[in-house]
Amino acid sequence: QVQLVESGGGLVQTGGSLRLSCAASGRTFSSFAMGWFRQAPGKEREFAAAINWDAVETYYADSVKGRFTVSRDYAKNTVDLQMNGLKPEDTAVYYCAAKKGLVTTTPTSYDYWGQGTQVTVSS
Numbered sequence: 001q002v003q004l005v006e007s008g009g010g011l012v013q014t015g016g017s018l019r020l021s022c023a024a025s026g027r028t029f030s031s032f033a034m035g036w037f038r039q040a041p042g043k044e045r046e047f048a049a050a051i052n053w054d055a056v057e058t059y060y061a062d063s064v065k066g067r068f069t070v071s072r073d074y075a076k077n078t079v080d081l082q083m084n085g086l087k088p089e090d091t092a093v094y095y096c097a098a099k100k101g102l103v104t105t106t107p108t109s110y111d112y113w114g115q116g117t118q119v120t121v122s123s
Contacts, residue, residue, distance in 0.1 A: 002026040002112040004096045009117030012086055016121070020081040022096030022114060033103040034072060034079040035110060038092035038119075045095070047105035049081060059103055064090075086121045094119050 008020040022034070035050035049070040050059045058070050067085040072078065079096060094117050097110035104110075 002029065002032065002098050004098060004112055004114035006094065006096050006114040006117040009094060009119045011120045011122065013122050014087060016086050017082070017084045018086065018119060020083065020094055020096075020117060020119070022079045022081075024077045024079070024096075024098065026077075029077045029098075030074050032098040032100060032112075034070075035097045035099070035103065035105075036068075036070060036079075036081045037095045037097060037107055037110075038090075039095070039116075040089075040092040043092075045107045047107070048094070050103040050105065051079065052103045057103070059105065061105075083119070086119075088121045088123045090119060091121050092119060093117065 003025040005023045033052050036048045037045050038048050039045040051070045069082040071080050096114040098112040099110040
């Protein structure tokens with residue numbers, strides 16, 4: 001069992017930065033692929049970024065590539081999402097998710113989810 005808790009959301013102006021953090025419980029954290037997804041009002045949950053179990057490979061949606069960076073800290077059992085150059089279209093609830101095996105971009109393939117943290121970017 002893995003429990004995930006996100007933090008770091010908030011209100012920021014266009015062009016600003018935020019750093020989201022996902023704290024994971026469970027001794028098997030290091031074996032899970034971790035993903036960040038987001039869901040805007042009235043839209044489906046979409047992939048934003050992910051990192052595989054050994055942190056060698058990272059993956060990004062085209063919409064965030066070059067602006068967002070995902071990383072993980074095995075000592076702290078955390079996965080962070082550094083978001084720079086934020087745009088109003090980045091406004092959404094951001095979710096951290098974990099899955100066994102390789103990274104995928106499909107939300108339904110993830111086994112564990114956090115409660116989400118709101119990110120609002122004002123224009």
